[in-house]
Amino acid sequence: MKRHILMAAFLLAATLAPACTNFIVGRQASADGSVICTYNADDYGLFTGLCHYPAGKHAQGTMRDIVNWDNGKFIGRIPEAPETYNVIGNINEYQVTIGETTYGGREEMVDPKGGIDYGSLIYLGLQRSKTAREAIKVMTTLAETYGYCSEGETFTICDPHEAWIMEMMGKGPGSKGVVWVAQRIPDNAICGHANQSRIGKFNMKDKDNVMYSKDVVKFARKMGWYSGKDADFNWKMTYAKPDFSGRRICDARVWAFFNRFVKGMDRYLPWALGKDEHAEDMPLWVVPDRKLSIQDVEAAMRDHYEGTPMAMDSTDMGGGIWQMPYRPTPLFFEVDGKKYFNERPTSTQQTAFSYVAQMRSWLPRQIGGVLWFGNDDGNMVAYTPIYCGNTVQPECYNTPGADAVTFSMKNAFWVCNWVSNMVYPRYAMLFPSLKEVRDSLEQSYFARQKTVEDKALALYKSDQQAAIKYLNDYSNETAQHMLECWKDLATYLIVKYNDMTIKPEENGHFKRTPEGLGARVERPGFPQAYRRKLVETTGSKFEQ
Numbered sequence: 001m002k003r004h005i006l007m008a009a010f011l012l013a014a015t016l017a018p019a020c021t022n023f024i025v026g027r028q029a030s031a032d033g034s035v036i037c038t039y040n041a042d043d044y045g046l047f048t049g050l051c052h053y054p055a056g057k058h059a060q061g062t063m064r065d066i067v068n069w070d071n072g073k074f075i076g077r078i079p080e081a082p083e084t085y086n087v088i089g090n091i092n093e094y095q096v097t098i099g100e101t102t103y104g105g106r107e108e109m110v111d112p113k114g115g116i117d118y119g120s121l122i123y124l125g126l127q128r129s130k131t132a133r134e135a136i137k138v139m140t141t142l143a144e145t146y147g148y149c150s151e152g153e154t155f156t157i158c159d160p161h162e163a164w165i166m167e168m169m170g171k172g173p174g175s176k177g178v179v180w181v182a183q184r185i186p187d188n189a190i191c192g193h194a195n196q197s198r199i200g201k202f203n204m205k206d207k208d209n210v211m212y213s214k215d216v217v218k219f220a221r222k223m224g225w226y227s228g229k230d231a232d233f234n235w236k237m238t239y240a241k242p243d244f245s246g247r248r249i250c251d252a253r254v255w256a257f258f259n260r261f262v263k264g265m266d267r268y269l270p271w272a273l274g275k276d277e278h279a280e281d282m283p284l285w286v287v288p289d290r291k292l293s294i295q296d297v298e299a300a301m302r303d304h305y306e307g308t309p310m311a312m313d314s315t316d317m318g319g320g321i322w323q324m325p326y327r328p329t330p331l332f333f334e335v336d337g338k339k340y341f342n343e344r345p346t347s348t349q350q351t352a353f354s355y356v357a358q359m360r361s362w363l364p365r366q367i368g369g370v371l372w373f374g375n376d377d378g379n380m381v382a383y384t385p386i387y388c389g390n391t392v393q394p395e396c397y398n399t400p401g402a403d404a405v406t407f408s409m410k411n412a413f414w415v416c417n418w419v420s421n422m423v424y425p426r427y428a429m430l431f432p433s434l435k436e437v438r439d440s441l442e443q444s445y446f447a448r449q450k451t452v453e454d455k456a457l458a459l460y461k462s463d464q465q466a467a468i469k470y471l472n473d474y475s476n477e478t479a480q481h482m483l484e485c486w487k488d489l490a491t492y493l494i495v496k497y498n499d500m501t502i503k504p505e506e507n508g509h510f511k512r513t514p515e516g517l518g519a520r521v522e523r524p525g526f527p528q529a530y531r532r533k534l535v536e537t538t539g540s541k542f543e544q
Contacts, residue, residue, distance in 0.1 A: 069119020
């Protein structure tokens, strides 16, 4: 689903351009003490909603089908675990949350016949783990036992106490093995990855905060890729050395995240810009200047490089008349034999789903874990709360009959994309209306959160199942209400901005003449910045 931009042609033929992003916030770096992590699941043509795997007990001999998450192909079967835990989306009932981004790395390390893909590892890890450390053990043991058929992958693995980043690669065709390394993110730090390997040197003696495969260095020596000391081994420089696209197209997203919350990130701007081969590498994590709220992190997921040298603003005609901060694919294009690229910010139109996970150790686990979920580009949706103990998805996030080529008015992916695709080409004109609805809904969710959770806590003391059901019902009602608001938004936008004009309003209603007709529309014409650009490029052609 998500691939490194410059992977070999045979791999690119099977997939589309990547755009995934994960941000991580340690519990001492968050405003309320929660561990926070995020995920954009992106791919052009990807359709998916909110998955659910129920908890279960399984008899000895029960087998589990492994189906490739990217292409839906059956890979094989492995023994089922005796007990599995409830999973809703990418969080389980113990608040363990797992996300990923694919970075590719050395193509010769891919084992096409491996028994498990990266997507299956995520959900197997969630179903079989009560902590992040346990998930790392489960995922690496499965890959080492059955083989790994995906490319180089970075996983975010978190629980209410800890945040980890793990990177994994196969050992080549027929190897049935992997090399991997996992590092704990300090509690007071933030981290991120976006389709470029991020782990460099790591302290092999720090057993509390670092885990790795026994042959992580030995394998590189065997392949002739590394000859230095173990202590100097650099994972990404050996297995997935960043090139221009790995820095400008991928790491730049992480730089923009850090830059929001840390002074002095200009030091690493040359790295993010990608053209200076001697630029100083960006650190794996940084300590923010202030503590981050869920709202701060949601805003970071909506980033288009605003206020940075990569900003996609009105000075760039690529945004069209109404300064759209999105660019059409492909990322790379040619003009007269010269190669060019589009910026690739965190917020991108090909997002199928996006979430911000909130994990809180001081609450009962089914109340403490919340997946703030949206079924489209994070900038264009209202994230709705999904509690980790939920066992029934909202209909809008799991709609019978809806798929990648079947539109449904009952489905959040399609309704949200309907609205988004109305807004994209007339962004500066239409987006303020979307933002008003989005922000109003989210503010109402956050305003109600304490009241809802206090009621759930009161119920939990006498009847845990009643508390879980209450939160499940609340999550589903909230999501369905969001869908209705988005349908109303769609009809409002077509009426308000029909034919590139603006219908005037008064007291929340469209104005009418005394005779009952629609009031005369406003005709804004070109935005001022575009007017100037049009005159600059056409000279006197349209001069009166």
